[in-house]
Amino acid sequence: MIENKAIATRESYGNALVEIAKEHDDLVVLDADLAEATKTVIFKKAYPERHVDCGIAEANMAGIAAGMSTCGYVPFMSSFAMFAAGRAFEQVRNTIGYPHLNVKIGATHAGISVGEDGATHQCCEDIALMREIPGMVVINPCDDVEARAAVKAAYEYVGPVYLRFGRLAVPVLNDESTYKFEIGKGVKLKDGKDISIIATGLCVSEAVKAVDMLAADGIDAEIINIHTIKPIDEDIIVETAQKTGRVFTVEEHSIIGGLGSAVAEVLAEKCPTKLTRIGVRDTFGESGPAKELLHKYELDAEGIYKQIKAAL
Known part of the structure; x- marks a missing residue:
């Protein structure tokens, strides 16, 4: 970063x-x-x-x-x-x-x-x-x-x-001098062996912070940035799922139909793996300062950390 x-x-x-x-x-x-x-x-x-x-x-x-x-x-x-x-x-x-x-x-x-x-x-x-x-x-x-x-x-x-x-x-997060963007290709930001966190958009930087918090608890998380939801990078999803056996998706979007659903479809068909979707849970938002809303809906680093710990 x-x-x-x-x-x-x-x-x-x-x-x-x-x-x-x-x-x-x-x-x-x-x-x-x-x-x-x-x-x-x-x-x-x-x-x-x-x-x-x-x-x-x-x-x-x-x-x-x-x-x-x-x-x-x-x-x-x-x-x-x-x-x-x-x-x-x-x-x-x-x-x-x-x-x-x-x-x-x-x-x-x-x-x-x-x-x-x-x-x-x-x-x-x-x-x-x-x-x-x-x-x-x-x-x-x-x-x-x-x-x-x-x-x-x-x-x-x-x-x-x-x-x-x-x-x-x-x-x-990215260094412009070395970063390469390709439609349909995810980016591994960190290797890990215990769990996989697959994030997109604004939630990627928050997930990166959450990974550091998890590390303090002895949890070694792999983190993947999926910038292209469609066509989605099936290979990187299957590879990380096979490696850790436990997947979490994180998105500033409804867990219905977004990144979580897209990853669930890939895993169900190609690599059945326990999955927890972190995102907006079938509810509307509300008026308020952006950072306070992200905290309330548990989409900031602290909220992501808490939800992963609770699921584990």
Whole structure:
């Protein structure tokens, strides 16, 4: 972990778009009247002629993005996860997914760490919704380095991609000089022999801290970062499960349909292993400071540690 450095992945999204656009004039950005929040305003300032504000009309934005993709552009449609995945689901499914168009969805403000905006805006269902769409790639990066690399990989991939970003600043775990991002490939952050922790997004850095707490109790945990929920890295999941025989998944998303479900499907079919899913447990969030909410819902390091200890 790079000390004293924390960046929200939504910031990473805006910065990555500008960097890619310097070399690729087919990249365009659409937003639904939330450019300041999604950080596509960074792109708008650099390339105003390539930024389209579609207003508070996410379904229409999906249709516009679909149309632009058929004209040789690579559109990144941007909004809060609740609106990009939720409100526009039918258009994303039928207008982008069904014809397998080259549209990228930049969904910010995912999970309960949205904070004071409350349950209506804290989308903990988006991974489940998006991974159900045939052919949709689903990526949930853990830090600034990974998020910027993911945006670049999404641009280079031909087909629909859902990118999940957060509002809260998160620690930078990866060293940009050595980090390599590949769609569909998990990353082992630490070897261990007793248990396996498979985490995604914001929860990766919290899980890393929890691993240190477990080590103090003599528990040697292996930790895997799964940045691509779909297609998921089955090999790394099976390998770690065979090694430790005990798996935990950690996500800032409902345990229904997200990373936990995806890992459970892999294990059930290829390597039956005892699994505990840590995440949002079939409930809505609430209004409050992001860090306090993560603590209440036991998705910070202390909560992850407590849940693992209780399960063991």
